[in-house]
Amino acid sequence: MIVKEPQISLLGTRALLFEAPGETSLTTQRRIWSLAREVETWPEVSEAVPGVNNLLVSFLAPPRTLAPIETRLQSAWDTATPMILQGRTIELPVVYGGEGGPHMADVVAHTGLRPEEIAEIHAGRLYPVYAIGSHPGYCYLGGMDARIATPRRKVPVLKLPGGAVSIGGSQTGVSASAGPSGWNTIGTTSTSFFDATRDPPVLLQPGDSIRFRIVEVVR
């Protein structure tokens, strides 16, 4: 859903959600990164975590009144300038379709494209890491070609393996460990994205980029 004006909504008393207006874009995401840097320094804020063109602001303790922080958030957004992060690029080899891509058929049905075309379109772009979330080390990527966009599944899959390359709406990503997901899995890769003993524990950070390489398209 695209909004015209910035939206601020409640996630209970633990957090606020700030949604940037307009179509999803890297420029907006760079403003979100900039906003996050500013907001995380506020005394009542525990974390300011970028999502895809939005920002979660969690509280150390909920403020008694909401209006002041909403006003500050709005004005911080108005003055936020795009922050360019010089990240790394890593390449991930992917086997598309087959056992590791159980929902390829659903993406085929939705898009009307052949699996080979879907793989080529998917691997044909450089994806900037917009945000980290979902589960430890997981990267939300920007820049997917709209031709392979496919709605999230009606019922989430309870156990999707780590390394699953999937599409959810107009986004794509790679699961970092086994768990539930509502996305359509079209392929699989093997890379370790998270290690709690490392500092930082994540392989990729916002501003880094991923390139997918087709190993094989299994039919």
Added chain:
Amino acid sequence: MMEILSKSALTTIQDRGRFGALKWGVGTAGAMDGLALACGNLLLGNGEDAAAIEIQVLPFEARFDREAEIALTGATCEATIDGKALLPWSSIRVAPGAVLRLGLTRSARWRGARAYVCVAGGIDVPVVLGSRSTQLRGGIGGLEGRALQQGDKLPFGPSNGARRASDGISIVPPAFALPLMLDGLPAVRVLPAAEYRCFKPESQSDLWQRPWKVTPQSDRYGYRLSGPVLEPVAPMELRSHGIVPGVIQVPHGGQPIVQMCDAQPSGGYPKIGTVIEADLWRLGQAPIGSSIRFIETDWDGALHALDEVSRWLSKVARCLDLVEARRVSS
């Protein structure tokens, strides 16, 4: 040290949760009934960050290799130490070699879904990213990032000795001290979330007017509820965004899922509301198969509820201090 003797599945080490690691995609984990954990730690004079054992499946059995002070809180169960009945929501000193056994209760006014075994000094496992809580997704915290198994040996942290186990002193469970019921069903308060108004008016009213059943597909990740289908005015595809425990997502199928302690820290399904932080413990104790009700609240109502919980906890702490003072002076 204590050794797990039973094969209880889904038993994990939890503290109050892991805060500050959302930026790495790491959710909070932590006790599903944070109030029961807090009471257990108060009974023992532990710090509020001490870790305990969360038990979902009974029977549970463990042996203590040395004298220890322990507390039992949370779900009602038949608890014994070497065959002698243990008061619920109380602490006790156990002898070396003592065996704690928790079994299903036949009858109880309040059953609950999760029991907590706390020990003086807390369960001493390494702190990972700021917490000892087990996070199954990603396999971090707790004991080797996994659920406990038969034969596991759990070390205790140093007890600060602030409070001795007070045999015979028991806390009134918060289900009785802070009751919240609607039409005979346990209720939780909900703050409407971003997409609340994007649901049909009849779905909005169903959320508040109808009972919601906790289905068997409910766990520490989330509670999948069943009830009337919640329909949006128009289909929605949202951009992925951060979420917190308590958020009620409505996938395309129209059956809500309340995100719980092991929930993903982000998601993209429409959010109709959020169970307020002050009431999450109530949901954490709602057994599979039971039904619950949602009550609409606002920011002030949600803060008032948080204040009520912290006032009650302070009162419990004061009472326990009083008992301790009388013990010392007598």
